[in-house]
Amino acid sequence: MSPGQPASPSTPTPAPAQEQPQPDGHGHEHDHEGQNHEGHDHEGHGPKGHGHGHHRATPWPEARALAARAGAGARAAADRPPVRVPLGRALGRTLAEPLRALTDLPSFDSSAMDGWALAGPGPWTVREESVLAGHAGAAVLAPGEAVRIATGARVPTGATAVLRTEHSRTEHLRDEGPAPSAGTVLLHPLREVVPGQDIRPRGQECRAGDELLPAGSVVTPAVLGLAAAAGYDEPAVLPRPRVEVLVLGDELLSSGLPHDGLIRDALGPMLGPWLTALGAEVLAVRRIGDDAGALYEAVTGSAAELVLTTGGTAAGPVDHVHRVLDEAGATLLVDGVKVRPGHPMLLARLDAGRHLVGLPGNPLAAVSGLLTLAAPLLAAGAAGAADIAGIAEPETVPLREAVQGHPYDTRLVPVVCRDGSAVPLHYNGPAMLRGIAAADGMAVVPPGGAEPGHRLEVLALPWPTATPPAQGACFT
Numbered sequence: 375m376s377p378g379q380p381a382s383p384s385t386p387t388p389a390p391a392q393e394q395p396q397p398d399g400h401g402h403e404h405d406h407e408g409q410n411h412e413g414h415d416h417e418g419h420g421p422k423g424h425g426h427g428h429h430r431a432t433p434w435p436e437a438r439a440l441a442a443r444a445g446a447g448a449r450a451a452a453d454r455p456p457v458r459v460p461l462g463r464a465l466g467r468t469l470a471e472p473l474r475a476l477t478d479l480p481s482f483d484s485s486a487m488d489g490w491a492l493a494g495p496g497p498w499t500v501r502e503e504s505v506l507a508g509h510a511g512a513a514v515l516a517p518g519e520a521v522r523i524a525t526g527a528r529v530p531t532g533a534t535a536v537l538r539t540e541h542s543r544t545e546h547l548r549d550e551g552p553a554p555s556a557g558t559v560l561l562h563p564l565r566e567v568v569p570g571q572d573i574r575p576r577g578q579e580c581r582a583g584d585e586l587l588p589a590g591s592v593v594t595p596a597v598l599g600l601a602a603a604a605g606y607d608e609p610a611v612l613p614r615p616r617v618e619v620l621v622l623g624d625e626l627l628s629s630g631l632p633h634d635g636l637i638r639d640a641l642g643p644m645l646g647p648w649l650t651a652l653g654a655e656v657l658a659v660r661r662i663g664d665d666a667g668a669l670y671e672a673v674t675g676s677a678a679e680l681v682l683t684t685g686g687t688a689a690g691p692v693d694h695v696h697r698v699l700d701e702a703g704a705t706l707l708v709d710g711v712k713v714r715p716g717h718p719m720l721l722a723r724l725d726a727g728r729h730l731v732g733l734p735g736n737p738l739a740a741v742s743g744l745l746t747l748a749a750p751l752l753a754a755g756a757a758g759a760a761d762i763a764g765i766a767e768p769e770t771v772p773l774r775e776a777v778q779g780h781p782y783d784t785r786l787v788p789v790v791c792r793d794g795s796a797v798p799l800h801y802n803g804p805a806m807l808r809g810i811a812a813a814d815g816m817a818v819v820p821p822g823g824a825e826p827g828h829r830l831e832v833l834a835l836p837w838p839t840a841t842p843p844a845q846g847a848c849f850t
């Protein structure tokens with residue numbers, strides 16, 4: 375099988391050999407890139423002579439931590455105030471302040487059932503009007519009186535309980551009876567009436583000023599409902615980090631089929647929505663080509679706190695990112711990471727509060743850079759408190775089958791989670807998106823690999839995973 379040629383989707387065999395690091399250095403794409411595992415060039419970008427070789431590559435856990443620190447620092451430097459957004463645009467945002475009730479809930483004593491509001495012991499004389507939800511309440515009920523009431527309606531002053539329709543019986547006194555009761559309707563209970571029954575007292579759920587949710591909570595649909603009930607029109611949320619994506623490469627097409635050595639841009643369509651899902655405000659996704667001047671202008675002129683570039687991180691003839699960063703006076707915080715795929719990824723500080731993450735051009739390598747550098751940076755930048763590292767408590771999942779490791783570097787491998795185990799997916803080569811598109815997450819495989827049962831950290835993807843278990847991921 376030639377490199378890049380996938381195994382049959384239905385073959386329940388191990389991943390294509392060329393996508394598994396081979397410690398013996400044969401038959402694997404990475405080993406062609408990373409040649410000599412015993413020598414000093416195993417990071418792979420040494421031979422290209424940029425001077426940003428293996429000695430600078432950062433171990434994967436450290437790279438993530440550095441990115442999170444950079445994000446927290448950027449947030450502190452930018453010091454952007456919270457913003458008020460209408461409820462209709464608040465979904466997914468992070469509360470900048472505790473959500474405090476602006477009203478008692480319920481805000482008045484209300485009926486929990488359709489039936490009768492009544493005062494004192496029965497039977498009761500029925501008053502002619504009724505009390506509907508959303509309307510002003512009936513006048514004061516005197517002892518011995520009852521009035522029709524709807525669920526949610528304000529309970530009249532003087533009412534001592536609500537009687538459900540189905541627990542009541544009415545008796546129409548004859549019109550020709552003795553004068554005061556002629557035509558009267560009497561209400562009888564069909565079961566014992568307990569004082570206060572089926573009345574929701576004002577403030578049962580909360581009093582005005584109570585903290586309903588802490589600052590830092592994510593606004594979910596349920597939070598939107600609670601905020602509305604509690605009186606909010608425009609909750610205060612944290613500003614979203616602004617991000618701009620610069621897609622490099624003259625070989626990229628925006629539509630149609632690949633032809634004449636040109637290929638479709640897979641990263642432009644993927645990164646904008648992915649960054650949005652990570653909580654960023656995406657200012658633009660721009661194609662820059664392989665033009666160093668245009669890249670310099672775009673990087674130095676960007677209004678974003680985080681600029682992401684794709685491609686151009688290695689040392690090919692048109693790989694401009696390092697040079698442009700140098701010219702822009704940027705400081706490289708991470709220049710290569712000991713991770714496969716994606717080892718040429720980089721993180722640079724452009725100025726106080728502004729960073730650039732350089733994602734490698736190979737699409738899964740770009741995903742690796744996104745998860746390793748951009749996600750922790752954004753998470754820490756969005757967190758409400760400086761002490762939140764931007765790296766959540768790792769979720770670890772036992773492996774269902776062995777995964778080969780790289781001899782020195784961490785590997786990120788797309789997995790599906792089935793019956794509590796992580797199942798590695800094929801098509802995990804640096805240029806492939808087929809595995810990640812079917813994945814529930816990316817397993818973090820330590821150098822040397824992992825055996826079945828070994829618990830691995832699984833990096834979550836920022837969306838609900840959708841592959842149907844029965845038919846999906848048939849290439850595990």
Ligand SMILES: Nc1nc2c(c(=O)[nH]1)N[C@H]1C(S)=C(S)[C@@H](COP(=O)(O)OP(=O)(O)OC[C@H]3O[C@@H](n4cnc5c(N)ncnc54)[C@H](O)[C@@H]3O)O[C@H]1N2
Pocket residue numbers: 407417418419420421422621622623625626637638639640641642684685686687688689690693715716717718733734735736737739804
């Ligand atoms: N001599 C060496 N060559 C390479 C090394 C190395 O260490 N020594 N590292 C390899 C690794 S690993 C990666 S990853 C890539 C990183 O390359 P760049 O970041 O400079 O990216 P490009 O060269 O521009 O592109 C690489 C590859 O990806 C394709 N690509 C780029 N952008 C897109 C896109 N938006 N959508 C789809 N595909 C894209 C591009 O056509 C190339 O095939 O370098 C290796 N080389």
Ligand code: MOO
Pocket residue numbers: 404713714715716717718734736739740804805
């Ligand atoms: O393997 Mo490269 O690391 O494709 O990113």
